[in-house]
Amino acid sequence: MDRLDHLENQSIGIIREAYASVRNLGMLWSVGKDSTVLLRLAQKAFFGHVPIPLIHIDTSFKIPEMIKFRDQLVKKWKLQLMVGKNEDALEAARTFPDGNEDRLVCCRALKTVPLRGIVEGSYPRLVFNHERGAFDRQETGEPFGGLLLGIRADEEGTRSKERIFSPRSPDNNWAVTDQPPELWGYYNTIFPAGAHVRVHPLLDWTELDVWQYIRREKIPVVKLYFNQGNGTRYRSLGCGPCTAPIRSKAKNVAEIIAELQHGALMRVPERAGRAQDREDGGTLERLRKDGYM
Numbered sequence: 001m002d003r004l005d006h007l008e009n010q011s012i013g014i015i016r017e018a019y020a021s022v023r024n025l026g027m028l029w030s031v032g033k034d035s036t037v038l039l040r041l042a043q044k045a046f047f048g049h050v051p052i053p054l055i056h057i058d059t060s061f062k063i064p065e066m067i068k069f070r071d072q073l074v075k076k077w078k079l080q081l082m083v084g085k086n087e088d089a090l091e092a093a094r095t096f097p098d099g100n101e102d103r104l105v106c107c108r109a110l111k112t113v114p115l116r117g118i119v120e121g122s123y124p125r126l127v128f129n130h131e132r133g134a135f136d137r138q139e140t141g142e143p144f145g146g147l148l149l150g151i152r153a154d155e156e157g158t159r160s161k162e163r164i165f166s167p168r169s170p171d172n173n174w175a176v177t178d179q180p181p182e183l184w185g186y187y188n189t190i191f192p193a194g195a196h197v198r199v200h201p202l203l204d205w206t207e208l209d210v211w212q213y214i215r216r217e218k219i220p221v222v223k224l225y226f227n228q229g230n231g232t233r234y235r236s237l238g239c240g241p242c243t244a245p246i247r248s249k250a251k252n253v254a255e256i257i258a259e260l261q262h263g264a265l266m267r268v269p270e271r272a273g274r275a276q277d278r279e280d281g282g283t284l285e286r287l288r289k290d291g292y293m
Contacts, residue, residue: 004213008041011201014164014187015045015148018199019052021189022146025199028115029054029081031066032237033221035150036073037210038202040219042148043077052148053080055118059110060090061097061239069222074128083126083135084114097241110239119144119196146197154206164203167195208260215253227251235265 019025027042027050029035042050056070074081089095089109096106117123121143126135151162163179165187180188191197202210214221224234224245232245248265250256259265 004209004216007205007209008044008213010185010204011038011041012045014199014201015042017187017189018146018148018165018197018201019045022197022199024142024145025052025148026119026144026146027052027054027148028150029056029070030150030237031056031062031070031222032150033210033214033225034152034155034202034205036219036221037205037213038148038150039077039079040217041201050077050079053082055115055144055147056081056083057111057115058083058085059239060085061095061110061241063224063234063237063240063243065224066222066237069220073220075130075133078130079128081128082118082138082141083128084118084123085126086110086114087124089113097239103242119147144196146199148199148201150202151200152205152207152210153203162198162200162203164200165189166198166200167191168198208257211253211257211260215257225256 027035027038029039039050039054042052054074058067070081073079086109093100094105094109095101096103101109114123118125118141121141124137124139125141127138128134129136153162161179163182165182166179182188205213213219222234222237224237227233227249228251231247231249233248233250234243234245235248237243246265248256248259250259
């Protein structure tokens with residue numbers, strides 16, 4: 001068994017274990033490469049059907065190609081999608097792009113607040129209706145006992161502190177210094193009363209693993225990851241005002257893999273194009289402790 005087979009089997013096992021252990025399990029889908037690989041693994045785990053609703057947090061500042069890709073894949077793969085958006089903060093222009101907040105406050109308002117509200121079942125969401133080919137608005141919904149996320153330990157320092165099954169308090173806060181042990185591949189699926197659980201099936205994957213799996217499985221990804229002829233591409237996707245492309249000639253998956261294995265990207269952090277990471281002084285850890293994705 002090669003490395004990709006091993007990682008695939010491990011992740012599928014984690015997804016099935018989570019589905020069996022967590023009441024009303026959801027999946028966060030950022031539309032990036034990692035969460036789209038997680039989506040394909042969920043398809044394999046359930047023989048082509050994804051019985052887990054997807055949650056996308058739309059800040060209204062995502063790069064337009066991301067939203068177009070999201071809607072196309074939802075229709076093609078018949079996915080259950082709900083979208084959360086902090087409409088109050090957007091209408092009041094309480095955002096960094098509007099010049100009224102710093103990035104930490106903006107991320108909390110546009111990402112953490114709607115995510116926590118949807119998890120708790122108390123927040124409005126748009127749910128895609130396949131019969132109408134459009135979104136229906138729901139004011140509230142059933143709370144989610146846990147979420148699948150496509151984070152990787154090698155991507156960013158805070159993520160390396162996670163467990164695969166990571167319980168949060170009932171209000172979604174993360175006690176980073178008080179997590180259950182996971183020894184010899186055994187996961188603790190007995191959670192405290194009222195806990196919310198984050199599950200990370202890709203935690204042991206690397207960026208190179210993800211791209212090699214995308215190539216092997218022919219998984220569609222947003223074209224922003226590829227050089228469109230201007231000598232740049234995105235390595236990590238987020239909100240447009242806070243995400244910059246990198247210098248790269250890679251026009252396809254094989255060329256990205258070559259850059260990661262033999263090129264300059266071997267020495268450059270994956271999230272170097274994300275402004276909140278460049279300015280980070282514990283920002284991401286504070287956000288994640290508060291319920292951020």
